[in-house]
Structures are given as structure tokens and as C-alpha cells.
Amino acid sequence: MNQRSLFCDVGLAERIERVERDLIEISARAAHRRTGDGRGFVIPVAGGLASFAADDSPFNKVVGLGFGGVPTAKELTEIEDAYAGCGAPVQVELPHLADPEIGMLLTDRGYRLxxxxxxLGIAIEDRYDATAPDGIVIRPSGDDEFESWLEVMADAVATPDTQGVAWREEFPRDVYLAAERDAAAADIARYVAIRDDSIAGGAGLRTAEGIAQFAGAGTAPAHRRHGIQSALLSARLADAAAAGCDVGVITTQPASKSQQNAQRSGFDLLYTRAVLVKHPPSHRG
Structure with missing residues (x-):
């Protein structure tokens, strides 16, 4: 089957960013319930939101900007003060298809690229062959093995992708595990790959507004290069098609092995997010 190319216009980018915004909000609110310390916040801003979930959380960011107007100086000051109150930088993930005035505004306020x-995205076809290679079984993963799924995913993250541009964020294992537990509140379907009678890999899938978010995938180091990632992808594509999704998305670092693998699997580069950061006044960097 020839995979049709996917073109990303502003409307599609807005839909993808809106779904990402909702995922971050749900996960952040789950973190607030978990910690119960009253420090977290979710602040709507210009169609997006500013989120502080917990110390060092990957959900501490401003997302979804660019398609709902330009933030006012008052709104940005409120957000910057909120992050400073938590001792955290303001990290804005700004799509290159967003209103260009926002980038100029943030630069004028001292944000640094x-x-x-x-x-990356893929136009989801009507059906997929989800047959796994011999010796591998892909199946849904329930709450009863959530901890085992988490450990496999954490082990995979601990051996990072070193090809391409280095990832600017690295999270300790306990922070990663807490974030995955928080993200579970966003109705992410979990999958495991079984090989040699053990959990060899795992992956996640979230569907909303016709968008299938491929929410991470990992293979334990001892089971790599046996087709597990491809099998997990095929299973999720089949389920995304069955759920009526028309677009699948994945986020990668530029020129990384993950990007290379995604493009080999039929994903197209849709757009790039610039990560613009403003540190609190007391930060020494």
C-alpha cells in the first residue's frame, strides 16, 4: 500500500495543538491531585494554556499558543509571576505555523530560543495489517500490569536516542514515573509487546478530535532489533483507524533516530515547535 502524503495547513496544526493542550491540562490536574500541595496551576491564555504540574515535571510548559490571538502583556506578566513563584522557568512551545507576532513579543520580553x-504526522488509512512478527505478541495492557508497563518504559527512556540534536530535557526516573502516572488520567490506551514470555516493550495511544497521539513507545534494551517498535506502531495505527481518526501524530527531536524511524513508517514532517524559555530573575545560567 502506498502511504499518501499528509500536508499540514494552519487548521490542522491548530487541531493538533488543541489536542496537545488538553493532554497537558488533564495530566497537570492529575499531578495537582497527587501532590495536594496547592502549588500547581493551569492558566488559560490566548487559546492555549500555561501549566505547572509539579517540580521538574515535563508538563510544566506553555502550549497551544499561536491560533487564538496574541497574549497581552498583562497575561504574560501573570504567567511569568506564577512560574517565578514556583521557582521555575517559563517554557513556551511555539509552532512555526503560529502567529509570528507571538515570537517577536516573547523575544522582546527576554525569552531565549x-x-x-x-x-510528524500520518494520514490514517482505512485499515492496517497488525500481524506481529513471529515470536512477538502485541496486546492491550490493563491496570493490573501498570507498574510493569511503567518499569519497561522507564528502562527504555534510560537508554536515550543519541542520534541527531540532543534532547534538552532529561528527567530523573522518579519524575518520569510520576509524569506517566499523571498522564494516565488522559485516557491513554496502553499496549505491551510480549517476547520470550516477558514484557519486552510498551506504548501508548490517545485519540481525540480525530487525532491519534502516539504517546511514547519503548523497547527494553535486551529485546531491541526484533521488530517490536514496528509491531507496536501497526497495532496502534489499526486501533486509531477503528476509532475513526484521520491523522496520527508523534513528536521527536530533530534528526533523531525516532524521527528517522517515524518517516520510514510513513510519517511526514508537519511543523516544528520552537522552545522559548525565560528563567526566573534569580536563575543563574
């Missing part, structure tokens, strides 16, 4: 990340 620190990195990029790529959003």
Missing part, C-alpha cells in the same frame, strides 16, 4: 522539536 533554546531548542526545537518536530511534530
Amino acid at each position: 533554546e531548542s526545537f522539536e518536530n511534530v
Whole structure:
């Protein structure tokens, strides 16, 4: 089957960013319930939101900007003060298809461009062959083995992708595990790959507004290069098609092995997010 190319216009980018915004909000609110310390916040801003979930959380960011107007100086000051009150930088993930005035505004306020990340997408076909290679079984993963799924995913993250541009964020294992537990509140379907009678890999899938978010995938080091990632992808594509999704998305670092693998699997580069950061006044960097 020839995979049709996917073109990303502003409307599609807005839909993808809106779904990402909702995922971050749900996960952040789950973190607030978990910690119960009253420090977290979710602040709506110009169609997006500013989120502080917990100390060092990957959900501490401003997302979804660019398609709902330009933030006012008052709104940005409120957000910057909120992050400063938590001793955290303001990290804005701004799509290159967003209103360009926002980038200029943030630069004028002292934000610094620190990195990029790529959003890749695939036009989901009507059906997929989800047959796994011999010796591998892909199946849904229930709450009864959530902890085992988490450990496999954490082990995979501990051996990072070293190809391409280095990832600017690295999270300790306990922070990663807490974030995955928080993200479970966003109705992410979990999958495991079984090989040699053990959990060899795992992955996640979230569907909303016709968008299938491929929410991470990992293979334990001892089971790599046996087709597990491809099998997990095929299973999730089949389920995304069955759920009526028309677009699948994945986020990678530029020129990374993950991006290379996604493009080999039929994903197209849709757009890039610029990561713009403003540190609190007391930060020494």
C-alpha cells in the first residue's frame, strides 16, 4: 500500500495543538491531585494554556499558543509571576505555523530560543495489517500490569536516542514515573509487546478530535532489533483507524533516530515547535 502524503495547513496544526493542550491540562490536574500541595496551576491564555504540574515535571510548559490571538502583556506578566513563584522557568512551545507576532513579543520580553522539536504526522488509512512478527505478541495492557508497563518504559527512556540534536530535557526516573502516572488520567490506551514470555516493550495511544497521539513507545534494551517498535506502531495505527481518526501524530527531536524511524513508517514532517524559555530573575545560567 502506498502511504499518501499528509500536508499540514494552519487548521490542522491548530487541531493538533488543541489536542496537545488538553493532554497537558488533564495530566497537570492529575499531578495537582497527587501532590495536594496547592502549588500547581493551569492558566488559560490566548487559546492555549500555561501549566505547572509539579517540580521538574515535563508538563510544566506553555502550549497551544499561536491560533487564538496574541497574549497581552498583562497575561504574560501573570504567567511569568506564577512560574517565578514556583521557582521555575517559563517554557513556551511555539509552532512555526503560529502567529509570528507571538515570537517577536516573547523575544522582546527576554525569552531565549533554546531548542526545537518536530511534530510528524500520518494520514490514517482505512485499515492496517497488525500481524506481529513471529515470536512477538502485541496486546492491550490493563491496570493490573501498570507498574510493569511503567518499569519497561522507564528502562527504555534510560537508554536515550543519541542520534541527531540532543534532547534538552532529561528527567530523573522518579519524575518520569510520576509524569506517566499523571498522564494516565488522559485516557491513554496502553499496549505491551510480549517476547520470550516477558514484557519486552510498551506504548501508548490517545485519540481525540480525530487525532491519534502516539504517546511514547519503548523497547527494553535486551529485546531491541526484533521488530517490536514496528509491531507496536501497526497495532496502534489499526486501533486509531477503528476509532475513526484521520491523522496520527508523534513528536521527536530533530534528526533523531525516532524521527528517522517515524518517516520510514510513513510519517511526514508537519511543523516544528520552537522552545522559548525565560528563567526566573534569580536563575543563574
